[in-house]
Amino acid sequence: MSRPRQLHLNAFLMSTGHHEASWRLPESDPYATTSIEHYRNLARIAERGRLDSVFFADSPALWGDIGRRPSGSLEPTVVLTALAAATTRIGLIATASTTYNDPYNLARRFASVDHVSGGRAGWNIVTTATLAAAQNFNRDTLPSHAERYARAEEFLEVSKKLWDSWDDEAVLADKASGTWGDQRLLYPAAHEGEHFQVAGALNVPRSPQGHPVLVQAGSSEDGRAFAAAHAEAVFTAQQTLADAKAFYADVKQRARRAGRDPGGVLVLPGIVPVLGATEAEARELEAELDRLIVPEYAKDQLARQLGLDPSELRLDAELPEHLPSEDEIEGAKSRFTLIVELARRERLTVRELIGRLGGGRGHRTFTGTAEQVADAVVEWFDAGAADGFNIMPAVLPSGLAAFVDQVVPILQARGLFRTEYTGTTLRDHYGLARPANRHGRSRVDV
Amino acid sequence: MSRPRQLHLNAFLMSTGHHEASWRLPESDPYATTSIEHYRNLARIAERGRLDSVFFADSPALWGDIGRRPSGSLEPTVVLTALAAATTRIGLIATASTTYNDPYNLARRFASVDHVSGGRAGWNIVTTATLAAAQNFNRDTLPSHAERYARAEEFLEVSKKLWDSWDDEAVLADKASGTWGDQRLLYPAAHEGEHFQVAGALNVPRSPQGHPVLVQAGSSEDGRAFAAAHAEAVFTAQQTLADAKAFYADVKQRARRAGRDPGGVLVLPGIVPVLGATEAEARELEAELDRLIVPEYAKDQLARQLGLDPSELRLDAELPEHLPSEDEIEGAKSRFTLIVELARRERLTVRELIGRLGGGRGHRTFTGTAEQVADAVVEWFDAGAADGFNIMPAVLPSGLAAFVDQVVPILQARGLFRTEYTGTTLRDHYGLARPANRHGRSRVDV
Numbered sequence: 001m002s003r004p005r006q007l008h009l010n011a012f013l014m015s016t017g018h019h020e021a022s023w024r025l026p027e028s029d030p031y032a033t034t035s036i037e038h039y040r041n042l043a044r045i046a047e048r049g050r051l052d053s054v055f056f057a058d059s060p061a062l063w064g065d066i067g068r069r070p071s072g073s074l075e076p077t078v079v080l081t082a083l084a085a086a087t088t089r090i091g092l093i094a095t096a097s098t099t100y101n102d103p104y105n106l107a108r109r110f111a112s113v114d115h116v117s118g119g120r121a122g123w124n125i126v127t128t129a130t131l132a133a134a135q136n137f138n139r140d141t142l143p144s145h146a147e148r149y150a151r152a153e154e155f156l157e158v159s160k161k162l163w164d165s166w167d168d169e170a171v172l173a174d175k176a177s178g179t180w181g182d183q184r185l186l187y188p189a190a191h192e193g194e195h196f197q198v199a200g201a202l203n204v205p206r207s208p209q210g211h212p213v214l215v216q217a218g219s220s221e222d223g224r225a226f227a228a229a230h231a232e233a234v235f236t237a238q239q240t241l242a243d244a245k246a247f248y249a250d251v252k253q254r255a256r257r258a259g260r261d262p263g264g265v266l267v268l269p270g271i272v273p274v275l276g277a278t279e280a281e282a283r284e285l286e287a288e289l290d291r292l293i294v295p296e297y298a299k300d301q302l303a304r305q306l307g308l309d310p311s312e313l314r315l316d317a318e319l320p321e322h323l324p325s326e327d328e329i330e331g332a333k334s335r336f337t338l339i340v341e342l343a344r345r346e347r348l349t350v351r352e353l354i355g356r357l358g359g360g361r362g363h364r365t366f367t368g369t370a371e372q373v374a375d376a377v378v379e380w381f382d383a384g385a386a387d388g389f390n391i392m393p394a395v396l397p398s399g400l401a402a403f404v405d406q407v408v409p410i411l412q413a414r415g416l417f418r419t420e421y422t423g424t425t426l427r428d429h430y431g432l433a434r435p436a437n438r439h440g441r442s443r444v445d446v
Numbered sequence: 447m448s449r450p451r452q453l454h455l456n457a458f459l460m461s462t463g464h465h466e467a468s469w470r471l472p473e474s475d476p477y478a479t480t481s482i483e484h485y486r487n488l489a490r491i492a493e494r495g496r497l498d499s500v501f502f503a504d505s506p507a508l509w510g511d512i513g514r515r516p517s518g519s520l521e522p523t524v525v526l527t528a529l530a531a532a533t534t535r536i537g538l539i540a541t542a543s544t545t546y547n548d549p550y551n552l553a554r555r556f557a558s559v560d561h562v563s564g565g566r567a568g569w570n571i572v573t574t575a576t577l578a579a580a581q582n583f584n585r586d587t588l589p590s591h592a593e594r595y596a597r598a599e600e601f602l603e604v605s606k607k608l609w610d611s612w613d614d615e616a617v618l619a620d621k622a623s624g625t626w627g628d629q630r631l632l633y634p635a636a637h638e639g640e641h642f643q644v645a646g647a648l649n650v651p652r653s654p655q656g657h658p659v660l661v662q663a664g665s666s667e668d669g670r671a672f673a674a675a676h677a678e679a680v681f682t683a684q685q686t687l688a689d690a691k692a693f694y695a696d697v698k699q700r701a702r703r704a705g706r707d708p709g710g711v712l713v714l715p716g717i718v719p720v721l722g723a724t725e726a727e728a729r730e731l732e733a734e735l736d737r738l739i740v741p742e743y744a745k746d747q748l749a750r751q752l753g754l755d756p757s758e759l760r761l762d763a764e765l766p767e768h769l770p771s772e773d774e775i776e777g778a779k780s781r782f783t784l785i786v787e788l789a790r791r792e793r794l795t796v797r798e799l800i801g802r803l804g805g806g807r808g809h810r811t812f813t814g815t816a817e818q819v820a821d822a823v824v825e826w827f828d829a830g831a832a833d834g835f836n837i838m839p840a841v842l843p844s845g846l847a848a849f850v851d852q853v854v855p856i857l858q859a860r861g862l863f864r865t866e867y868t869g870t871t872l873r874d875h876y877g878l879a880r881p882a883n884r885h886g887r888s889r890v891d892v
Contacts, residue, residue: 023619023626030619030626034651036562060550062649066616066627072649075551075558078527082562085531104506104582105521105547112521116482116528135645136550136635170512173469173476178740180469180476181512189582199581203508203518205480294624 007381007417008266008388008430009408010053010093011046011400012235013039015070018272018363019394021292023070027398033070039079040086042397049404050418052429053091053122054083055215055235055390060100061132068297077109084117091426093122093215098155099148100128100137104198107159111207119208119425124215124235125226127152129332145333149222154195156214156230161189163211164437165201187439210435213426219247219334228254232432233266235390237335237363239342244269244364244385266430269380270363270390275402279368286367289394290355298354305336315351319343363392370406377407378416453827453863454712454834454876455854456499456539457492458681459485461516463841464718464809467738469516473844479516485525486532488843495850496864498875499537499568500529501661501681501836506546507578514743523555530563537872539568539661544601545594546574546583550644553605557653565654565871570661570681571672573598575778591779595668600641602660602676607635609657610883611647633885656881659872665693665780674700678878679712681836683781683809685788690715690810690831712876715826716809716836721848725814732813735840736801744800751782761797765789809838816852823853824862 012018015038016028023030032038046054056076064071076094083092092113096106114121127148128134134142143151167185174180191198216223216231227234234251238244247269252262274289276282295315303310307324319340329336343353356365366376380386393399411417427434458464461484462474469476478484492500502522510517519525522540529538538559542552560567573594580588589597613631620626637644662669662677673680680697684690693715698708720735722728741761749756753770765786775782789799802811812822826832839845857863873880 021624024621024624026621028621030621031617034561060554060649062632062647065629066632067625067629069626071627072612072651074561074650075555077524078555078558078562081524081527082531085528100548101551102546102583108506109521109524112524115480115520116524132646135643137548138643140643166518171477175470175472175474175476178467178470178738179513180515181517183511183513186508186512197581197584197586200578201508203506204520205518292624 004415006431007377007411008268009049009051009417010055010091010235010268010388010390011042011051012055012057012270012390012392013042013396013400014057014392015073015396017395017399018392019289020069020298021289021294022395024292025289025395028395030070032396033073036074036079036082038397039083042400043083043087043090045397045400045404047087047090049408050421051090051391051404051408052388053093053426055093055122055124056080056095057124058095058097058126059128059130059133060097061130061136063130063132064301065297068294077113080113080121081116084113084120089421089424090120091122091213091429092117092120093124093213093426095124095126095217097126097128097133098152099143100133101155103155103158103196104162104202107162108202108204110212111163111202111204114207114209114212115204119427121207121209122213122215122233122426124217125152125156125230126217145220145222149226151195152226153229154193157193158189158191158196158198160211160438161187161191162198162202163206164439165189166206167437167439168206171205206437209425209427210437213430213432218332223334224251224254227251227265228258228260231265233268233430236267236269237338238269238385239338239364241380241383241385244380245383248385264432266387268388268390269386270392271377272363272365272392272394273373273399273403273407274365274367274394275370275373275399275406277369279372282367282369286365286394293354295351295354298357299350302339302350302354302357305332305339307336313350315354316349318347318349319353365394370402370410373403374407374410374414377411378414381416450861452877453823453857454679454714455495455497455863456501456537456681456714456834456836457488457497457846458501458503458716458836458838459488459842459846460503460838461519461842463845464838465735465840466515466744467735467740468841470738471735471841474841476516478842479519482520482525482528484843485529488846489529489533489536491843491846491850493533493536495854496867497536497837497850497854498834499539499872501539501568501570502526502541503570504541504543504572505574505576505579506543507576507582509576509578510747511743514740523559526559526567527562530559530566535867535870536566537568537659537875538563538566539570539659539872541570541572541663543572543574543579544598545589546579547601549601549604549642550608550648553608554648554650556658557609557648557650560653560655560658561650565873567653567655568659568661568679568872570663571598571602571676572663591666591668595672597641598672599675600639603639604635604637604642604644606657606884607633607637608644608648609652610885611635612652613883613885614652617651652883655871655873656883659876659878664778669780670697670700673697673711674704674706677711679714679876682713682715683784684715684831685784685810687826687829687831690826691829694831710878712833714834714836715832716838717823718809718811718838718840719819719845719849719853720811720813720840721816721819721845721852723815725818728813728815732811732840739800741797741800744803745796748785748796748800748803751778751785753782759796761800762795764793764795765799811840816848816856819849820853820856820860823857824860827862
């Protein structure tokens with residue numbers, strides 16, 4: 001009965017792939033962003049590989065120049081719902097912002113997706129670090145990092161109250177007496193806080209998973225504290241094994257200090273697999289994609305991420321010596337630091353840095369044969385750097401199909417990954433317990 | 447080529463049916479509220495009858511005592527998306543509140559449903575007239591009727607700007623040059639108003655229908671003005687043919703005065719068909735349902751709608767002589783007036799009134815054989831009281847199946863209703879034009 005510790009694999013899906021030039025390949029559908037058939041196909045491929053889940057990033061703003069790459073995207077809870085109908089087992093995770101939603105609406109929407117999917121919903125909780133989003137929601141400026149996280153903390157508190165506002169046994173369905181539900185088994189949120197006042201119970205009964213699996217993806221100090229308190233899975237970008245191990249240890253340690261079982265917080269770094277029949281073939285695919293990047297678009301974006309004017313960057317020079325400090329960045333702090341450290345460590349020119357980021361926006365790229373990629377996955381897993389991975393194919397659908405059909409069988413053969421689903425919910429796949437209702441099931445007699 | 451004017455039929459779906467006691471029938475699934483399979487089945491029945499659309503009411507609050515009847519419901523845009531996957535032609539309409547949403551999020555969600563469904567989305571625009579909802583969104587009191595409608599007006603203005611923020615030809619998908627979209631064919635909302643500041647373009651390209659079909663359901667003065675300005679279909683509750691004709695004429699007249707084609711605003715009164723093989727059988731079903739009502743629950747709700755304390759109502763007496771005036775009601779004004787007029791006109795006791803309202807919450811009930819119901823439908827249609835109907839079966843799914851299998855064939859035989867879909871979008875079914883983009887397609891050269 002000594003089954004080895006099992007990997008968790010999540011497919012991070014994004015239009016034609018994570019490489020910004022992927023849409024230019026002959027195989028790619030440049031209209032994939034609005035094609036639900038494209039996403040159905042991807043979800044079915046991921047389910048064929050018995051992956052734990054599929055995942056969609058999101059931000060409530062149109063971002064960058066639409067000349068560069070497929071832009072805009074279908075609202076991700078809508079996408080999850082469509083995919084629930086096209087699959088039967090795979091988990092379904094969407095990003096939604098605590099800064100630009102109301103907890104009553106969002107808690108209900110995720111509970112609804114959990115009902116519709118039979119318990120397969122997950123919520124990647126973000127605070128949304130762009131000015132463009134703020135300006136779509138009545139603001140002139142981006143709320144500060146601290147303000148966003150304070151709101152996120154209260155948003156989660158309200159959401160959990162709402163998800164627990166129906167006892168699991170509140171619906172009696174007693175036709176004979178004409179009593180549908182037991183009003184005494186409702187627990188209105190009655191929340192009065194700094195950001196939110198929410199009086200009522202949710203208008204949907206408690207969902208199959210109790211509440212969606214809670215995922216968090218920020219690696220800043222505030223982000224890690226939030227993850228330790230709430231997250232059941234953490235998506236992270238780590239460039240080196242050493243950094244990934246340090247991050248992993250830190251998250252588990254923080255969870256332990258918060259009184260939680262560290263096994264209940266999965267750490268899943270993003271990796272960009274680029275696969276070929278030979279290593280040379282994989283490298284050629286990678287090089288072809290990098291050649292297809294139009295560098296001017298990417299330079300503008302990089303400047304924005306670094307808090308610079310585009311004119312301060314030259315394509316064939318390294319980053320300027322003087323950059324803002326992380327403290328001055330109100331956007332994605334941990335991403336800023338990752339980019340600067342990568343550029344400094346490897347002395348990359350702006351053009352080279354753009355190539356590296358264009359492939360997967362700062363995530364670790366594993367380029368090679370299926371055996372080599374599987375080895376890299378297992379190395380990180382065995383070294384205590386990951387409980388599994390957020391798989392970010394450079395090209396979709398082909399990169400996902402290659403991972404599922406070539407890498408997954410190797411991991412299965414090594415006994416590290418399921419060959420069949422053993423449960424029906426995302427919590428089952430992730431090995432997470434269904435949360436108990438905070439109000440228990442004891443009736444309050446009146 | 448003189449095809450008679452065609453009926454439009456929409457199925458208004460609600461758990462086990464519109465009669466509050468429908469869930470107590472042996473045939474009913476008391477867990478229907480959270481069963482997407484239940485709704486898939488209903489949508490397929492409606493599509494089998496070639497109905498124009500299915501529709502879901504909604505409010506962001508849990509309402510009343512859950513003892514009374516199935517309570518709470520899946521978030522309706524989630525439901526529409528699930529039904530899009532289970533059907534191919536039928537239109538999909540959901541209610542959403544302008545008072546408790548942000549336009550950027552909601553405009554995007556409906557555009558997404560329109561993409562996912564291939565152009566079948568409709569939005570029933572409501573301002574949400576309950577205190578319980580206000581108290582779930584940081585408020586102590588219900589915003590006034592005027593304030594809600596002022597916000598709704600601006601919400602629609604912003605939504606339309608967002609839906610027009612991508613030219614239909616903005617996506618170039620030019621792989622050779624590496625240009626995905628033409629940034630010059632984006633038109634950011636740049637909205638600065640009293641309730642909303644929204645800077646950007648929507649983060650999803652223009653949808654198949656341009657924007658969802660806009661539906662409105664309030665019959666107050668503010669509601670009618672709003673309908674004349676924006677609605678492409680109007681749902682309404684009318685008890686008598688005379689009232690329905692007056693309402694119909696008023697809406698068409700207002701649309702004309704607003705410079706719109708009155709044919710572009712469909713008026714669809716709600717009707718509750720109760721069908722039997724004989725009239726006696728239909729009356730027996732209706733009586734059985736009324737006998738299953740638990741009157742205490744219904745009395746509490748009626749008191750709330752009338753702005754009274756429940757102790758002021760006695761089951762076997764008529765309504766009290768002195769009631770608030772419509773002006774004092776901040777909730778659903780037109781519903782208040784309809785209830786009071788119905789009770790006064792027919793001198794109903796509270797118990798009788800509850801029976802009448804319990805069947806369909808104030809909508810007209812047609813009880814009888816399929817021929818009798820078809821005759822009633824045609825009478826209202828021919829008299830200029832309706833462009834079609836919002837069908838509200840007392841019991842689901844059986845009442846919808848009966849309407850589709852028994853009444854629809856009669857209407858088809860009389861040449862008044864399609865026997866096959868002739869288009870693929872909800873606009874096709876309703877005979878509505880796809881709205882042109884306000885910015886036209888002319889490029890702005892830079």
